[in-house]
Amino acid sequence: MKHRQWVMATGVLACCVAVADARMRAYSPALAVRTTGSTFLAISVTGEGFGSAEFGARVHVTGVRAGARVALDIPSTDPRVVVWRDVQVVLKVPADLERARISVIAASGRTARALARYYMHDSFDTTAAGGVSSPPTHIAIDPAGRVWVNPEFKRNYYFFDPGREAVLAAPFPMPMEPPPFEVCLDGCVSTMYPSSGEAVVVDDAGRIWMPESGWSPSDGTPRNHARVVMYDPTNALVRLYNRPGDQNGPLGVAWDAARGRIWLSQTNRLTYGHGSSLLSFDPERVPFETFVWNADSAAPAMLSSFDFSTTATCDRVVSTDPGTCSNDPDHACASIEDCVLAEHLCRPGVDDDRDCFHEYPVGTYQPAHVAVHPDGHVWFTEWAFLFGTRLGRLDPASGEVELFPLAPVPFVPPAFPMNLMLFEAVGPWDIRVARDGSIVATEFAANRVARFAAQYMTDSAQCHQLSAAGLAPEDCRGSYDVQTATIFPADPRCTNPCIEELLVPGSWVTDSTHPPFTHVPAASLLGVAPDLRGYLWFDQGYLDLTRRFHLWPPLLALDPTPSSPGDLSHGIGGSVAVDPRTGDVWGADYDGRRLNRLRPQR
Numbered sequence: 001m002k003h004r005q006w007v008m009a010t011g012v013l014a015c016c017v018a019v020a021d022a023r024m025r026a027y028s029p030a031l032a033v034r035t036t037g038s039t040f041l042a043i044s045v046t047g048e049g050f051g052s053a054e055f056g057a058r059v060h061v062t063g064v065r066a067g068a069r070v071a072l073d074i075p076s077t078d079p080r081v082v083v084w085r086d087v088q089v090v091l092k093v094p095a096d097l098e099r100a101r102i103s104v105i106a107a108s109g110r111t112a113r114a115l116a117r118y119y120m121h122d123s124f125d126t127t128a129a130g131g132v133s134s135p136p137t138h139i140a141i142d143p144a145g146r147v148w149v150n151p152e153f154k155r156n157y158y159f160f161d162p163g164r165e166a167v168l169a170a171p172f173p174m175p176m177e178p179p180p181f182e183v184c185l186d187g188c189v190s191t192m193y194p195s196s197g198e199a200v201v202v203d204d205a206g207r208i209w210m211p212e213s214g215w216s217p218s219d220g221t222p223r224n225h226a227r228v229v230m231y232d233p234t235n236a237l238v239r240l241y242n243r244p245g246d247q248n249g250p251l252g253v254a255w256d257a258a259r260g261r262i263w264l265s266q267t268n269r270l271t272y273g274h275g276s277s278l279l280s281f282d283p284e285r286v287p288f289e290t291f292v293w294n295a296d297s298a299a300p301a302m303l304s305s306f307d308f309s310t311t312a313t314c315d316r317v318v319s320t321d322p323g324t325c326s327n328d329p330d331h332a333c334a335s336i337e338d339c340v341l342a343e344h345l346c347r348p349g350v351d352d353d354r355d356c357f358h359e360y361p362v363g364t365y366q367p368a369h370v371a372v373h374p375d376g377h378v379w380f381t382e383w384a385f386l387f388g389t390r391l392g393r394l395d396p397a398s399g400e401v402e403l404f405p406l407a408p409v410p411f412v413p414p415a416f417p418m419n420l421m422l423f424e425a426v427g428p429w430d431i432r433v434a435r436d437g438s439i440v441a442t443e444f445a446a447n448r449v450a451r452f453a454a455q456y457m458t459d460s461a462q463c464h465q466l467s468a469a470g471l472a473p474e475d476c477r478g479s480y481d482v483q484t485a486t487i488f489p490a491d492p493r494c495t496n497p498c499i500e501e502l503l504v505p506g507s508w509v510t511d512s513t514h515p516p517f518t519h520v521p522a523a524s525l526l527g528v529a530p531d532l533r534g535y536l537w538f539d540q541g542y543l544d545l546t547r548r549f550h551l552w553p554p555l556l557a558l559d560p561t562p563s564s565p566g567d568l569s570h571g572i573g574g575s576v577a578v579d580p581r582t583g584d585v586w587g588a589d590y591d592g593r594r595l596n597r598l599r600p601q602r
Contacts, residue, residue, distance in 0.1 A: 026111035181214035252369035447507035463498035527575025
C-alpha cells in the first residue's frame, strides 16, 4: 500500500470508531523501552482521561516492521496491555516495531496520536561488587562517564566502568577499632560499617565525594561518628576526612565550586548544643588522610590510621547538664566522644574559616539533602514525617536561615491520630538547581516535585507561610494536641505562593484500609536530576517544560531480577542521574539490586 493510501486507511479506521475527545489526552512523546534480549518493546503512554480497561477500549498503534507499515489494534483486556489506568497505558508490541505512534481509544472518543521516543534499556547487577546488603540508592556521573554509587548500607562503594561495561568495587577505607559507627535495625549495635550518609556528588575536578556515618538518631549511646570519603580517579587517590564530634548523622553532600568547599547536612539533634546544622569545609585545609587507590584491584588495602580518639576531656559537672570540651570551650559535650577533633571546629564569629569545619545552625528537624545555588545561597530539604515540612535556604555570609513551608499532602483529613502520621508525611528529600535557576526538590512520601521559582530568589517575603483564598492564617498552620495525640494538619487548599508542587500522576490510589484516609501513596519519589534541556528526571520518568509527566513502563516488573519480581507501580526505584555527554539516563534500582541505563535512540 502506498504511503498516502495507508495513512488514509488508518485514519478512516480510527475515525469510524471514535472521534477525538477533548477530555482524553495522550502526552507526546510516549516512552518506548527496548530491553536488551527482550522479545517485546514496552510502550508507556501518559495522559489523562483514559478511563478503565473495559469492552471497546483499546490502543491503536502504527509503525514500521521490516520496512513495511503496520497497524495494530490491541483491546484494553488483551494480555499485551500491562497497565491500563486513567493516567497511563503500558503495552507490549513486537520488539522490532519502529517509529511507533499510539492512540488511546475508549467509547467516548480517542486521543491524538502520540509519537514514541525510543530508549535502549540495559541493567547491571551490583551484588557482586557491593553485596546483597548494599543495594544502590544515590548515584552521580563523573566526567569520564563512570557512575558512582553511595549505597545506604555500605559493604563497598562501587561504580559502573563504561570501558568494561561492568560494575566494579571501590572499597572504602576501613576504620580503626573500636567500631566508630552505630547501626540501628533490630536494636542498635556498634559496627565498622557505615549505614547512613546517602548522597554522592562530583566536583568540578572530577573527584567523587560521599559522606558516611552510623544511623541517626541512635539510642543515645556515645560513639556514632561520621566521615567523608573522596575518590580522585584521575590521580588514583583516596582521601578520608573524619568529622569532628559525635552523633553528627550527615545525610546530604554538595560541592560549592565558587568557594571551593564541601557542604554537608547534619542531624546531630541528640547532642548538646544547637542541634541540626549545615557544615562546610575547605578540603585542602582541614585534616585528612590520603591513600593510593588501585582501580584494578578487587580489594585494595586501605586501613585507616586516622582514628576517632582524643586526649581531650569533657568537663561535665552535673550529669543532666552539658559539659565543655577541653580542646574547644565553645563545643558542648555529653561524653569524650563529642570532643573528638573539636579543636578543628570554627569558633563562633569566625572571619576566616579556611582551616576549620564551619557549622551553621538551621533550626529544623532534620536537614536531608543540600544544593548550592549560583547566587551563593545553600538550599536544603527538611526531612520529616510530620506536618509543616519545609525547604530551607542559608546565607553563609550572614548565617541567616529562611524556611519555606510545603503544602499538605493530597487527601489529608481534618484530623487524625498520631499513629497514622506516616500517611500525612511529605518527606522532602533530594534537592537540585534546575537549568532556569529555580530550586527543585522531591517530596518522598507525597510523590510530588516541588519547584521554588527563580523569580522569588531575591524577593522571598511572601514565601514564608502557606495561604489560600478565603482562609485565615491559622487554617494554614498545622498543630498537634498532646492530650489526645491528634494531628490537625493545615487545610489541604493551602499552598506556598512561591512553590509549585506537582503530583506524579497515579501515585496515590484509593484505599479504605487506613481510615480516615481515603487514599495511600502507591510509590515513593526519591531523587531528581535536571538535564540540559531543563527536563526533570526522577525514578518513574520525567517532567517536561510544560509541566507534563511522562512515565516509564514498570521496568522491574517487565524485566525482573533474582532480588525482586517488581510491581506495576515501581519505576527505576531510587535516584537518577543524566549523563550530559550522551543523554543516557541512569537509575539506581534499589529493589532490583542493579543499575539501569536507558539510552536514547536517535
